[in-house]
Amino acid sequence: MAKITSSRSNTKVFYILGLVNILMLLQNVNCYEFKVGGSGDWSVPMDANANNYNQWAERSRFQIGDTLSFNYSADKDSVLLVNKADFDNCNTASPIEKYSDGHSVVKFNHSGPYYFISGVHDNCVKNEKLHLVVMADRSHHNQTAASSPPPSPSVDEVPPSPAPSGEEAPSPPSDSGETNPTPAPSQESSPPSPPKNGASSIVMSFVGSAAAFVGSSILLGF
Secondary structure, three states, X not given: OHHHHHHHHHHHHHHHHHHHHHHHHHHHOOOOEEEHHHOOEOOOOOOOOOOHHHHHHHOOOEOOOOEEEEEOOOOOOOEEEEOHHHHHHOOOOOOOEEEOOOEEEEEXXXXXXXXXXXXXXXXXXXXXEEEEEEOOOOHHHHHHHHHOOOXXXXXXXXXXXXXXXXXXXXXXXXXXXXXXXOOOOOOOOOOOOOOHHXXXXXXXXXXXXXXXXXXXXXXHHO
16 A cells, blocks of 8 residues: 555656646747857957957847856856946946856846946956847737727718708719729738737747646646
8 A cells, every 4th residue: 555655656746847847848938048159158359359249149139038148267257247337338346247157147037238248357348248139029019009999080081060951961072983982991801910929928828827737637636
């Protein structure tokens, strides 16, 4: 009896770990890890007059949830997240964040500019520094625009008021052959496809909910 109970307990732990791994994969499926400069090496550029890191950043597309990794010698260098003024002046005295473990990974939690410099002032002066921009999340904006009310009708669409009592109503405009009214747009045209990011988020939320439901059912069965 003790062996059966132990076997069931081990099976339960196995299913729980599997469920946790699935949820972690679903959470990170849309994220990407960038290596600084393309190689991950954080050091003084060979040409101190060239903005190698900034040029690389301009060719990349960073999004919220992505990460950026830095590799360097922990006893000789570090990475500082700073504001624009400290970035321009290579001020290492008051960083927003400091990383010094030799392999630092920074996650982008919001959109907008990020400024990184070397923790060694002389290295920063020699262009060991990086400025990049994380793109804004457009999915929420698209959903808000889709739910906004339609525009009010134009003045031309409002029907004319009836003529006063005792007066003749104005005659309708003549239907001459010279007028070619613009045909109304076809109602059978297909609606625009939903934003890709929004659809992806909905699918991932559904899959995550399904995985959580399956995991809960498994736990209740034990």
